[in-house]
Amino acid sequence: MNGLSAQKLKALQLLTQPKDSQLISHVNSCVHCGLCAESCMYYVATNDERFVPALKVDLLSTIYQRYSTVTGKFLPRLVKARELDDATIQEMVDLFFGSCTLCGRCTLHCSIGVDITYLVRVGRAMLASMGFVPATLQSTVNAALQTGNNMAIPTEDFTSTLSWLEDELRNEVQDPQASIPLNQPDVNVLYTLNPREPRFFPLSISAMAKIFYAAKESWTLSTFMYDVTNYAYFSCNLEEAVKIAERLFNETTNLRAKRCVLAECGHGSRAFRWEAPNYLQKLFSFDTLTSVELLAEYIREGRIKVDKDKNQETVTLHDPCNLVREGGIVDEQRYVLNHTTTTFVEMTPHGLDNLCCGGGGGQLSMSEYGDRRMKIGELKAEQIRKTGAATVVTPCHNCVDQLIQINNRFKLGVNIKTLAEIVADALVLDQPAVTPSPTQKA
Template identity: 30%
Template sequence: MIDQAVFKQFQEAIRHLGEMARPEKLTDAERLSRAKAVMRLKTDRALAMDLEACVNCGYCSEACHFYQGTQDPQYTPTRKLDLLRRVHLRESSAFAPIHRLFTRDITVDDLQEWQALVYDTCTECGRCSMVCPMGINIARGVNVMREALSEAGLAPLELMAVAQEQAGRGTVFGVGPAELEKTVQALRAQGITIPLDEPKADVMLVTTVIDVLLFQDALAATGRILNHLGLSWTLRSAGFEAANFGLLSGNESLQKAASKRLIDEALAIGARTVILPECGHAYPALRWEGRLDNGDPLPFEVLAVSEFVGREIQCGRLQIKPGKAGQKFTYHDACKLARHGGVIDEPRVAIRALGVDFRETAPTAELNWCCGGGAGTFLINRAEPLRHAAWEIKREQIEATGADTVVVSCASCRLNFMEAAEIDQWPTRIASLVELVAEQLPSNPTH
């Protein structure tokens, strides 16, 4: 059960988040120089080809929920890469001397304008790339733009504030080891075994500030499933936070440091598997970007909890009671899990095992529409109307299925759904995948 009062407090805290940011005092020349340095550094061969390959066909606009929700041409996906493109054409393309005659150099005003474009109107969902005839990876270019803006001190204040907190105190929204310990004690008081700081374990479970503050039932559910499977597992207070505000804000050194905390803890306990909570961006942050200090791949498996649960059901190790007959469920694929990570079949295996009337959205899976709140956009106050315009597409898609419940496996999506449902008085139930599965464990509802 979500405590609505806590959700309200959380929303109120987000409204004041930007006030905690400490923007760096830089001159315009310094901002420009820093942003351009990152653009140059990050424009490798693949990105250079992407920047030169666009044929302005406009297909990507059809795929982007921000463009579709507003019909505003400034939100055309390929336009979000214009500054990168201009710097590349003028400085490093084969015809740079000619481009310098016709292509205007970028300015700090451009950087300010693009801040809203690449943070507020791009969730890095990757849907545009699915339809681009040239295969252009716009989400990656947008991520490079975020890195350039972050380096220039121009990340949105809300993301800057949380990134500074995570880089400095190591907490997110004030949640550190002491708050985790309190949550663990509260769950233990409910009779759920939650190992904390075990020196050795096969499985390291990672959680997130959102679960600690709002969705403790999701953490409890994961614990109950791991206990039911008889696994040796633990949370680690020195490395439990899946949320990576380095990735979201564009601060690469923080992104690596936040992942390193998790990696170091997993190595210290000899974990063979790290299970990530219901958190979309945690998946690319650790699974795709995570590396050992020497650059080698991680020596353990990284799984999203929805992926883990689906696999366990598929191979027969986890059996649940089908107890939800007659209920009509649909599933929202989090972009970072499905489109970027290929986690498509496993959540569906789990939902079908619930015995429900499962209805796919159209389109679905890797072409499913983004909810509009990912990649930190949920935290940017001024982006609320844009998020809502994007959400309308998602809402129509879900309503067309006739489902009474939409299942999610990402806390950010869940928050965005909850916010939009509150605004629209939307009656559809929003449910966590892992919580639904834990409810159907065959025995001992709490152990």
């Protein structure tokens, strides 16, 4: 390793000094059968051999071999072992950041069982340690680190949006006591948001507030830390991922909330439910669950009443990869849709096998790869078209964003909704026992 810069040496440490046997197990297992190709949206959409997932494994594995194995050190040509030079780094950026949504389909279908997504994340972590995270993705991480949310929404703007939404909620449910509580300690639920909600999709906040109202839930939002996302999970900069995760952990702990409910955000829920305890090396004392699980729980336990006749259009479901394939939430959203819509049809394939929409892995923020993202979105467009659905539901705001773009680009003419919006539309509210609100009095 003589002659390598300090940055490269730091990156190589991630490969050559593993903390456990996971890395060496996966990096030594690929047999180059190439049968993973058809499981990757990038390969299927473009037919470009560079995008075969095994090549991503190979890229990492050949660097590993060069610096960690006898064969790679003394007979590098035998295994195509390669140096961590500038050309290799550029290829890593293009393959690990530019052509992978971390959707995990290739892993699930690998003939051997190589966790390809994990290896891509190791590759991204190496790039992050050398400062090669695409600037667009890094700026999203920086916004979160500097302002507390990835869209850099000032607190005043956030609170004024919530205040307006609270008025709307009171009018809609005709109850002046209805509220969107802020920074309340000792509640049952601390609810989080994807910053896209206050910025672009405030109706999804209204929908969830209405559901909490109907369920008579003890809940709150925090104005200090409400951002469920953690884009450092995508950039794979561990230090930054820890900082972002720690904020939500601290806020939940400070408010003494019993449950931290993660908004409809695939990667956000994965990053906090599954990765954050490992980032922080802590067992969480509070429950962490997704809003999808909470909605199913409310319906199952009769805490909210729903009438499926209120949603009569044909509805299909897009399964977010991080929530489903990487998070195990498969049945809950189907349970909810079967209770809140009259005509729910599945895509083919769906569930664990569902195709990624193209917006995952930080792709939505990496505009330099936008063309590729929309190219693979065509596969999702076809899947949606074949269902004949009028509405596509997805419990993930990144997916919502990508699906809206797919809808426009491929002229699908469908509505895109979150699960909470569907549930809110189907809610049957008790008659309000109310005194008229100040606005009504006026």
